[in-house]
Amino acid sequence: MQIIGEKINGTRKRVGQAILDRDVNYIQNLARRQAEAGSTWLDVNAGTQPSREPDDLVWLIDTVQAVTETPLSLDSANPAALAAAIKAVNKTPLINSISGESKRLTEVLPLVAEHGCPVIALAMDDRGIPEDSATRVEVIHKVLAATRAAGIPDTRVYVDALAMTISTNTQSALIFCDTIRTIHAAYPEVHFTVGLSNISFGLPARSYINRAFLTLALAAGLDCAILDPLDQELRAALLAAELVLGRDNYCLKYVRAYRAGMFDKAAN
Amino acid sequence: MQIIGEKINGTRKRVGQAILDRDVNYIQNLARRQAEAGSTWLDVNAGTQPSREPDDLVWLIDTVQAVTETPLSLDSANPAALAAAIKAVNKTPLINSISGESKRLTEVLPLVAEHGCPVIALAMDDRGIPEDSATRVEVIHKVLAATRAAGIPDTRVYVDALAMTISTNTQSALIFCDTIRTIHAAYPEVHFTVGLSNISFGLPARSYINRAFLTLALAAGLDCAILDPLDQELRAALLAAELVLGRDNYCLKYVRAYRAGMFDKAAN
Numbered sequence: 081m082q083i084i085g086e087k088i089n090g091t092r093k094r095v096g097q098a099i100l101d102r103d104v105n106y107i108q109n110l111a112r113r114q115a116e117a118g119s120t121w122l123d124v125n126a127g128t129q130p131s132r133e134p135d136d137l138v139w140l141i142d143t144v145q146a147v148t149e150t151p152l153s154l155d156s157a158n159p160a161a162l163a164a165a166i167k168a169v170n171k172t173p174l175i176n177s178i179s180g181e182s183k184r185l186t187e188v189l190p191l192v193a194e195h196g197c198p199v200i201a202l203a204m205d206d207r208g209i210p211e212d213s214a215t216r217v218e219v220i221h222k223v224l225a226a227t228r229a230a231g232i233p234d235t236r237v238y239v240d241a242l243a244m245t246i247s248t249n250t251q252s253a254l255i256f257c258d259t260i261r262t263i264h265a266a267y268p269e270v271h272f273t274v275g276l277s278n279i280s281f282g283l284p285a286r287s288y289i290n291r292a293f294l295t296l297a298l299a300a301g302l303d304c305a306i307l308d309p310l311d312q313e314l315r316a317a318l319l320a321a322e323l324v325l326g327r328d329n330y331c332l333k334y335v336r337a338y339r340a341g342m343f344d345k346a347a348n
Numbered sequence: 349m350q351i352i353g354e355k356i357n358g359t360r361k362r363v364g365q366a367i368l369d370r371d372v373n374y375i376q377n378l379a380r381r382q383a384e385a386g387s388t389w390l391d392v393n394a395g396t397q398p399s400r401e402p403d404d405l406v407w408l409i410d411t412v413q414a415v416t417e418t419p420l421s422l423d424s425a426n427p428a429a430l431a432a433a434i435k436a437v438n439k440t441p442l443i444n445s446i447s448g449e450s451k452r453l454t455e456v457l458p459l460v461a462e463h464g465c466p467v468i469a470l471a472m473d474d475r476g477i478p479e480d481s482a483t484r485v486e487v488i489h490k491v492l493a494a495t496r497a498a499g500i501p502d503t504r505v506y507v508d509a510l511a512m513t514i515s516t517n518t519q520s521a522l523i524f525c526d527t528i529r530t531i532h533a534a535y536p537e538v539h540f541t542v543g544l545s546n547i548s549f550g551l552p553a554r555s556y557i558n559r560a561f562l563t564l565a566l567a568a569g570l571d572c573a574i575l576d577p578l579d580q581e582l583r584a585a586l587l588a589a590e591l592v593l594g595r596d597n598y599c600l601k602y603v604r605a606y607r608a609g610m611f612d613k614a615a616n
Contacts, residue, residue, distance in 0.1 A: 246591055246599060250594045251594045254593065292585065292588040295560050295589075296593070316553070317560065320559065321560045324560045327518075329518065334552075334557075
């Protein structure tokens with residue numbers, strides 16, 4: 081399971097303020113803690129106006145790279161910001177994201193191909209996010225045809241089938257899982273990621289929903305997620321889910337995490 | 349989801365002592381709290397020597413029935429104890445359990461049929477508990493042939509595909525889920541139950557494992573479980589699992605449980 085640490089996101093009020101204030105300590109603290117918690121990548125999203133986004137994103141990258149070697153996930157829909165960001169990184173970054181939207185395919189996909197980056201591919205296009213699984217599958221087929229045509233191997237593509245909140249459609253998690261099952265069968269080398277907490281948007285006691293969804297999505301083929309790596313209960317639930325899914329040989333990871341105090345909050 | 353409250357079980361030391369001491373308050377407290385927590389049935393297991401088990405089980409039944417109208421699950425492999433118990437109950441009980449073992453089929457199944465009881469059917473026979481899913485399925489076919497021959501409708505049978513601990517076989521949860529998926533496809537009216545906590549026997553931080561397993565098993569078709577209804581985290585996880593599985597219209601059950609304080613321990 082690969083984890084993209086979600087916390088350095090300028091659309092969150094406190095982080096947005098830290099970016100405007102050039103608050104190095106605040107950002108570096110988030111970077112360090114997420115890296116120590118085992119993130120595979122750290123997402124960096126400046127979340128600012130397009131005109132200043134390239135500068136803000138490069139500042140974020142420089143700030144984060146000063147304290148951690150964990151590679152970055154460059155989170156922007158702005159080709160100019162991505163182009164500037166790719167020049168600033170020390171290690172090959174994950175690009176977050178492309179989709180079936182023509183603007184992303186023409187302006188972002190070439191950057192991904194040129195720099196040999198792994199990339200998140202969203203199940204949406206110019207018509208928006210399809211309600212049903214069949215149309216999402218169709219959109220993903222189109223995006224994967226484009227990544228293949230650009231010479232990007234399937235092993236570098238992280239399909240995000242898009243978890244919409246359960247509060248507006250109780251079938252959301254099932255639609256998500258059906259979509260990745262279908263795509264997994266057709267493209268066995270593609271990875272699957274998700275912005276985990278979207279599933280519970282607008283609902284109370286969100287963490288329980290996120291954990292249950294993570295378990296179902298892992299069973300369906302998820303092998304990566306954008307989430308809060310500092311949420312100890314979520315990481316414990318992830319370890320337990322991998323254990324019951326038969327992916328933890330001799331229960332070693334689980335027992336080691338227990339000995340390291342990961343479950344200290346848990347009732348036994 | 350139907351819940352069989354597991355706590356009145358004489359094989360647990362404190363409960364066994366209460367049975368020997370005829371400690372009415374201790375047993376009635378367990379009965380009341382489990383009933384209030386929403387148990388569909390209360391399991392009663394005397395857990396004593398065969399010679400005294402009929403008396404002990406009838407005492408348990410009388411004691412429990414004095415404080416709750418929740419029907420009972422008569423948990424015994426002893427035909428004499430079950431026969432005495434069936435005469436003592438106020439409401440039709442669940443019988444826990446039959447299996448493919450010849451002794452249970454010849455001595456317990458007739459009681460089940462005669463009294464029109466729902467019954468738990470274990471995926472084991474005289475050879476023991478099969479390791480693999482295919483052999484468990486074969487055993488369950490045999491048991492269901494016997495229940496049908498005895499005139500018991502499938503709607504009254506609760507198949508327990510037997511969760512063995514992950515600590516000795518990391519594939520246990522997957523074997524369980526595969527088995528109930530296969531049986532569900534062949535017998536759409538049969539119910540599925542499980543002794544939930546067996547999955548985590550011998551491991552630390554068991555509650556996380558139980559919750560992850562419950563989520564997977566619900567997705568596979570589980571609609572009943574023997575568990576601790578007083579475990580608030582487990583019940584919260586159950587509500588969340590039903591929500592993400594699209595079984596909570598308008599999220600009503602989840603939001604109501606939140607308003608009733610069910611998630612007070614949860615991080616949001």
